[in-house]
Amino acid sequence: MEWFNYLLVVFVGVFAGFLNTLAGSGSVISLAMLMFMGLPANVANGTNRIAILLQNVVGVSSFKKQKVFVFRDGIWLAIPAIIGSVLGAGLAVEINQDMMEKTIGVVLVFLFFIVLYKPDAWVKGQVGLIRSKPSFIQIIIFFFIGIYGGFIQAGVGFFLLSGLVLGAGYDLVKANAIKVFIILLYTIFAIGVFIFNKQIDYTIGFVLAAGNMLGAYIAANFAVSWGAKFVRYILLAVIVFASLKFIGVYDLLGLI
Numbered sequence: 001m002e003w004f005n006y007l008l009v010v011f012v013g014v015f016a017g018f019l020n021t022l023a024g025s026g027s028v029i030s031l032a033m034l035m036f037m038g039l040p041a042n043v044a045n046g047t048n049r050i051a052i053l054l055q056n057v058v059g060v061s062s063f064k065k066q067k068v069f070v071f072r073d074g075i076w077l078a079i080p081a082i083i084g085s086v087l088g089a090g091l092a093v094e095i096n097q098d099m100m101e102k103t104i105g106v107v108l109v110f111l112f113f114i115v116l117y118k119p120d121a122w123v124k125g126q127v128g129l130i131r132s133k134p135s136f137i138q139i140i141i142f143f144f145i146g147i148y149g150g151f152i153q154a155g156v157g158f159f160l161l162s163g164l165v166l167g168a169g170y171d172l173v174k175a176n177a178i179k180v181f182i183i184l185l186y187t188i189f190a191i192g193v194f195i196f197n198k199q200i201d202y203t204i205g206f207v208l209a210a211g212n213m214l215g216a217y218i219a220a221n222f223a224v225s226w227g228a229k230f231v232r233y234i235l236l237a238v239i240v241f242a243s244l245k246f247i248g249v250y251d252l253l254g255l256i
Contacts, residue, residue, distance in 0.1 A: 001060070005037065006207050013211020020212070021219035023235040024185065025242035029244020030208060031153075043201055045152060046194030049187055050151060050205030055212035059076070062220030063177035068235045074181040075167065080139045081160075084146025085186035091151055091194035112239045134168070139183035141167055142182075143196065148191040154179055155242055161235065172235070176223050180216070 012033045014024030027048055034044035063069040134142070141163050149156035157179055164175035194200050222230075 005206075009033070009037075009207045010206060010211040013051055013208045013213075014215040014218075015057075015211075016051070016208075017212030017236055018219045019215075020055060020157055021054070021059045021216040021222055022176065023238040024161065024179075025155045025238055026157075026212075026215070028155065028214075028242055028245050029155045034204065034208075037204070039201060039204070042197075043199050046191070046197070047198035047201045047205040048153060048193040048208070049194055050200065050202070050208040051212040052077025052183065053187045053191060054209040055216040056180045058189065058213045059180035059216040059220050060177070062217055063180065063224070065179055066220070068174055068224055069177035070180060071181075073170075073174070076134050077138065077142050077164070077178065078182045080134075080143035080186045081146030081149065081182050082186045082189050084143040084148075085190040086148030086193065087246040088147035088150025088152075089190040091147075106243075109243045109247075112236065112243065119235055138163070146186055149186060150193075155246065156241060158235075159243070161197045173223050177220075180220075 012030055016030040019026030019029070030048050030051065031044050035041060035046055039047060060069060063232065141161075145159045148159065158177040160182060161172070161175050163171045164178055165172060168175075168238055170178060191200075
């Protein structure tokens with residue numbers, strides 16, 4: 001691979017890491033780039049997990065330093081997501097990915113209107129929903145989110161944020177901190193499935209990770225300093241972008 005391709009990978013990684021940490025769906029960009037470079041879809045999916053793993057190490061560390069994240073807030077919700085992610089990663093080569101992406105695209109359009117319609121829940125949180133341990137419904141929700149995250153990763157941030165804000169009562173800034181922690185933990189387990197099946201290009205994965213880590217650091221600081229209202233606007237914009245990608249609009253136009 002030529003040297004300028006490595007620069008492209010790092011640049012895309014910065015952008016993807018920023019989006020993944022602040023909102024979600026940065027993996028739509030990084031996966032598209034990896035496949036454009038010639039990696040098979042399953043190898044691109046596995047290779048991207050290295051960047052996701054290291055990106056979220058930086059994200060969690062940054063949120064913790066800014067006193068937004070507390071370990072106990074995320075661990076109980078992470079457990080069902082971890083179990084789901086292992087199942088999802090195991091199914092990654094079995095499910096019709098094209099059909100699943102279109103379904104997710106439709107769900108994201110619906111999610112866009114939820115975020116638009118209930119701004120207070122996303123900006124201020126809902127204290128009454130916050131528990132020391134998750135309810136049965138919350139466990140089920142995060143289990144299925146984990147399955148999707150283990151399967152393809154791209155877009156999982158939106159569903160985690162929805163679960164954390166609307167289902168668990170956190171505001172967007174704290175939800176983002178818990179989101180990156182949950183993704184960090186389940187990625188540790190999911191990536192093992194891809195390693196076992198030899199579906200990772202380690203060289204490209206670590207180059208991409210360098211960009212993702214920088215993007216995560218920038219995004220974590222933006223989220224805290226600019227506040228939940230700013231993050232909500234970013235979230236709305238990225239949902240529109242991601243839903244169009246999943247539905248297939250960019251493919252029809254010859255983009256991404």
